[in-house]
Amino acid sequence: MDAKKSQAAFAALAQPTRLKAFRKLVAAHPNGLPAGEIAQFCKVPHNTMSTHLAALMRGGLIAVARQGRSMNYRANLDGFRGLIDFMLRDCCNGRPEICAPVVDEFNAACCAPARKVAS
Amino acid sequence: MDAKKSQAAFAALAQPTRLKAFRKLVAAHPNGLPAGEIAQFCKVPHNTMSTHLAALMRGGLIAVARQGRSMNYRANLDGFRGLIDFMLRDCCNGRPEICAPVVDEFNAACCAPARKVAS
């Protein structure tokens, strides 16, 4: 994830409909959702949704696979992690003392139940 | 950090000049930089830079304090952490098994030298 690719990812998330759709896909992970269902959830016409899904694709935040007549979109958590990783490296590079409190916060508050995995 | 505020933050980072400026401010942390120096670094006129800095302010990613004639901008790492926190909570909520690999990655690769603090 370089600066250029992260820009597409940030732009993708900087829009209410797209953020809502992405969150829905994360909640549905690892199962995806068909485009029509996402459009219905976001309350926008299918072609509008299609445009937004394309933006999320450009940002590397979702992936898609045809399933019969439907296009099944799913969250690309690797891409999402890549983005967060890029953000943290920006402040970590050569200066872990800046990054540490951020990671601490995650360990303590966000993913506490999962720390057994992290240790 | 709610969805609305995160939108302003994502939008702020979804622009090359602003991302460059923010990274510079993170590198300069905890010391800030005067607006003119940031403009020079980003190779844009001072008024263009002023607009971009205002966008970063709206996103809660930087802070400012007058210092004599200059306006000294500095990275707001709390705001930055808030944004990452928001992103992680989106995938962690009720599903720490999704978030865990992300945090693992940080502990292993990004902030390894700082893990003593995290434990």
Add this chain to the structure above:
DNA sequence: ATAACATGTCTATATGTCTCGACATATGGA
């Protein structure tokens, strides 16, 4: 007070984004 400096605000223009109707494409079933 006056001047030089640093920065923000106003304004206009150019460019990009959002939205959605209309149309095109692809799949599956009768």
Add this chain to the structure above:
DNA sequence: TCCATATGTCGAGACATATAGACATGTTAT
């Protein structure tokens, strides 16, 4: 094949953002 379903693409209008010149504001020194 013909039709219904599911989705993508195109085009246009409305709106937002980026850029930068001109001007205004606040600060420091003389």
